[in-house]
Amino acid sequence: MSSDDGQGGGGGGKVPPEQLALIRESVRDAKVPRAKPRTWRGAALAGELPVARVLVDKGVLHLDRYFDYAVPEELDADAQPGVRVRVRFGAGRHRVRGGRREGGGLIDGFLVERRAESDYAGPLAALAQVVSPERVLSEELLGLARAVADRYAGSLADVLQLAVPPRNARAEQRPSAAPLPPPPPPAAGSWERYAHGPAFVEALASGAAPRAVWNALPGPEWADELARAVAATLASGHGALVVLPDGRTVARVDAALTALLGEGRHAVLTADAGPEKRYRQWLAVRRGAVHAVIGTRAAMFAPVQDLGLVALWDDGDDSHSEPHAPQPHAREVLLLRAAQDRCGFLLGGWSCTVEAAQLVETGWARPLVAVRDRVRTAAPLVRTVGDGDLARDEAARAARLPTLAWQAVREGLRSGPVLVQVPRRGYVPRMACAACRAPARCRHCAGPLEAPDAAALTCGWCGRPEEKWHCPECGGFRLRAQVVGARRTAEELGRAFPAVPVRTSGREQVLDTVPGTPALVVSTPGAEPVAEGGYAAALLLDGWAMLGRPDLRAGEDALRRWIGAAALVRPQTVGGTVVVVAEPTLRPVQALVRWDPVGHAVRELGERAELGFPPVSRMAAVSGAPDAVSAFLAAVELPAEAEVLGPVPLPVTSAGRPRRVGAPPPGERWERALVRVPPGSGAALAAALKAAQAARTARGASASGEAGAGAVRVRVDPPDIG
Known part of the structure; x- marks a missing residue:
């Protein structure tokens, strides 16, 4: 191990012969008889290939390389490529063992290769332990993990944590x-x-x-x-x-x-x-x-x-x-x-x-x-209900079900279950103007206004109450729920159809199947149970809310969720009907009516090619505190053809609320910049971001997975760039 950091030797150039005299002495041809056993720092070494190249389980980018360790004779048989090992790593502690000092605490790793010589200049520490002789890391898996790490600007150790499950001795x-x-x-x-x-x-x-x-x-x-x-x-x-x-x-x-x-x-x-x-x-x-x-x-x-x-x-x-x-x-x-x-x-x-x-x-x-x-034979009949129909039907508007939807429910219940898809869980999470549907926002921080109960409006970001709201777009004073969740919808339908069982499937309880008897099944997207014999009908409610998300994938995702629910409905040849409550002229709605998701995807791809958006281009998101993001972008050596978009502020996460992956810690104000490159430059972009992040972690800055004022998170191909 090196004298400055106490860790095993890494790669590098050829070491001068005089610095490797002991290693060369220990790895001469095994067929040559010796009077004395080969030793390394007083311990007997393996007869052949006495150097082990180890990947240590450290997910920091500046340590994303292999380290060399000596193989003691007693571990020679078990220390084969692909096994789990434990090694001493780091200079924080030293122990005296066998008359020699060894640095660092024990850390897990994988033995990648056995070698005759090491390229490392200093003395090598010995393998501390072979955890198990089971060879869990193959060359193919190692190559795949390296390719994934390079593509996503990550470390090999992090990928292997995903690829190789934790050891269970009884299972082995x-x-x-x-x-x-x-x-x-x-x-x-x-x-x-x-x-x-x-x-x-x-x-x-x-x-x-x-x-x-x-x-x-x-x-x-x-x-x-x-x-x-x-x-x-x-x-x-x-x-x-x-x-x-x-x-x-x-x-x-x-x-x-x-x-x-x-x-x-x-x-x-x-x-x-x-x-x-x-x-x-x-x-x-x-x-x-x-x-x-x-x-x-x-x-x-x-x-x-x-x-x-x-x-x-x-x-x-x-x-x-x-x-x-x-x-x-x-x-x-x-x-x-x-x-x-x-x-x-x-x-x-x-x-x-x-x-x-x-x-x-x-x-x-x-x-x-x-x-x-x-x-056309396999798909159900898809009918549309637009906002104009809702506006002309005030009674149905209060319950979010126009006349066409009521008719589909009544007819469907005569022959089987009816599926009702609602876009979000829970009760009335966000509010909007009843006249123009502009989102209701806080006057202080522009956060979304919510109604946890019927009496008060509060900001979802800063928590301030709002008593005298009015719409800045049209001047209206009436509010409506942007989305009414599954439980509220189930209650409304239960009152409308008191003799029909109502089942819900969502976050609290996801149903796998439901009987083929008449019933109302209210579900959030992705949690729809399979009905025996298929659903007789399906209602897709609040389509405008799914299409109105500020996300590049809003239309594609809405169509995918609608088709996922509609695919559970019986074919139109036996009466299967789907009613979607959304503006009929919108492209995703028309793709659902024609059951043409491929055509929708091809047109979306053409538009993204014109605008330079993924997947035609490669993109990465850099997020963190404003000063940290600015410093990172100033230091990274991006490809010449790279384009930086932003940075822009990210929504503040309220304390006590669930935080999405990649969102800032509660109460902290973060910014995000997008870096875009044309096709063929994705590997260069990932390499540049990885090198810059490695330099930051080597200086002691916060890693991409940590919180804190200096944290910078880098994500290649972010799914959400809205």
Whole structure:
């Protein structure tokens, strides 16, 4: 270890021979007999390859490199590449052991490589411990983690914390079952509904690597179709990986795979399984006992051997974006894996994101869609209700349900359950002018006004009460709720239909399924339960609130959430009807009426190309205290073609309220700047931001994941740039 910082040696140039005399003496040809054992600082060393290159578990950017340690003879057999180790790191403490001083406390790490010599000039500390002889870090996983770290301007140690689950000794001690032979190729099944569906399954079964963007037809068949794609890949002798947004979708694909292939053919990786079971399943995959994996976000790093297919369902779902540093998105990780392993790729969903449209537009992937006649047959009938209809129907306006919506509910309840989607949870969170719908804001800080009870308005930012509000836009004095949540909506519907059961699905309790009997099911987006036999009808309320968000993805996200709910409704051939309460002329509403999410995504992609917005360009967000952001932007060496937008103030988070990922600490005023580069410069942008952040952390400044006045957070490809 070096004398100045007490840590293991890093990379560098060749060391003068006189400084490596002891190492050279210890690593001479093992076949040469020696009278004395080879030693290093008084301890016997491994006979061959006595230097271990270790990645220490330090997520700070200026330490994002390997460190060299000597391998004691007693650890030689277990100290193999890929195992977990513990080493001494840092100069804060020193201990005397075996007649020599050793610096720093013990820290976890991964042994990456065994070498004959070290490039480090000073003496090396010895490995303190091999935690387990289980080789959990393969070369493929290490290469993937490095690629993800470089793409997102993060550290390799942070990525490996996401990729390798914590150790469980009891799970390691249990042997994995022997791998099963490949299954026979499956039939195309419901893939026949798509123009090139059978050909895609046949290509996977033959060992080819097709790449497709799949616009799934509405209905429950998507889970079986994913299972058949996995089965076809297994039949070719290759492995398969499917990443899904939540535990409910994982359970559906799990059931479909079990029904198709039986038990023991796939592993399920979700947090709900618990640490021991999840690690046991992960080890079975790492050891090659299982060749297929389905799971939620963390499964994107699953060490599937001989990978033949990576698949992602509903890539627009927020849950695919990792909240922990360096905050990778599952879609981008799977794209890296497809390129690294040269395997098949399937991006599927009922809707279509702009990123998916770009993959087809560039020719990297092929579209996998059904013909229009098949789409019209499978989709429900979609009817629209605009603001003009609400204005002419004052009685229905008070309950947010115009006449058309009431009729759809009454008719639907005659034959089955009716789904009611509301955009937010809870009771009346924000207020707006009843006349022009301009958001009601505080006179002091411009924060949003809220009504926690019927008597008083308060600011959601500064907490000041507002007693005499009037609209600065039109002069009106009447307020209305911007969004009325699920519980309030359920109460209103319960009073209107007293003989009908009302169920809610949201944050407090998310329902998985509901019976096919008449009932009202009020749900927030993404929490809609599946109805047996499909819903008879669906109401999509407060569409203007979803479309009015100040976000580049507002239209795309609203359409995705609407289609996700409408896909659970019966086809129009058997009376399935969807009513959307939103301005009928808006593009997302028209795309829903025509059931054309692909066309909407293609038009959005064209507009973003004209404006230079992602995904056509690459973008990064730099946020923090104003002085810290200014200093960071002044120090970073951005590519010549980079453009800095901002900085602009971020909303202040009130104390005691939930804080979104990347939001400032409660009460602190932060700014955010966006840095944009054209295609082809994303790697240079990430490298520049990483170097600047590493320089800050080396000087002792706050890291990107810490709070404080000097903190600067850097996020590549931020999902929200509104």
